[in-house]
Amino acid sequence: MAKEVNGPGRRAEQLETLRAADADRQQIADQLKGALDEGRLSLHEYDHRVAATYAARTYAELLVIVQDLPRPGVSAAEVHARRVAESRRESRRLPVALLVLWTIWASLAAVNLVVYVLVAKTVDHYVYPWPAWMLVPGAALAAVTVGVQVIRQQQRRF
Secondary structure, eight states, X not given: OOSOOOOTTOOHHHHHTSBOOHHXXXXXXXXXXHXXXXXXXXXXXXXXXXXXXXXOOBHHHHXXXXXXXXXXXXXXXXXXXXXXXXXXXXXXXXXXXXXXXXXXXXHHHHHHHHHHHHHHHXXXXXXXXXXXXXXXXXXXXXXXXXXXXXXXXXXXXX
């Protein structure tokens, strides 16, 4: 709004109940004018919303008027591109259980590798490379991760 009111102890729901100023109403009216110019609003809807804007008393009443409008200058292609990017990002994100399992496996593999290197450097004979066995659960975990991602991707298509 024209001037953000942030004080100690004020929450978002408290801010929405504050009275709006004329400058706040003018800012919303300007946003509506931009939406009209972009073709997002019909002239009738624009008139209705502008009347509601100047009748609004609180920030909450003003925000309801423009909640379905994107920021000024944002095209439909940009909105669509953001939604597609967000859905791709969400589909690539691993479930929490798999993240925990990968963290545990990586920690155990690192500890085994460090211990093996320390033992191999301090002993003057051949030491069996036991950390190689950590590849077995790592491969199984990788297979489960790939399977989960494939299943999630198939579910999103339907």
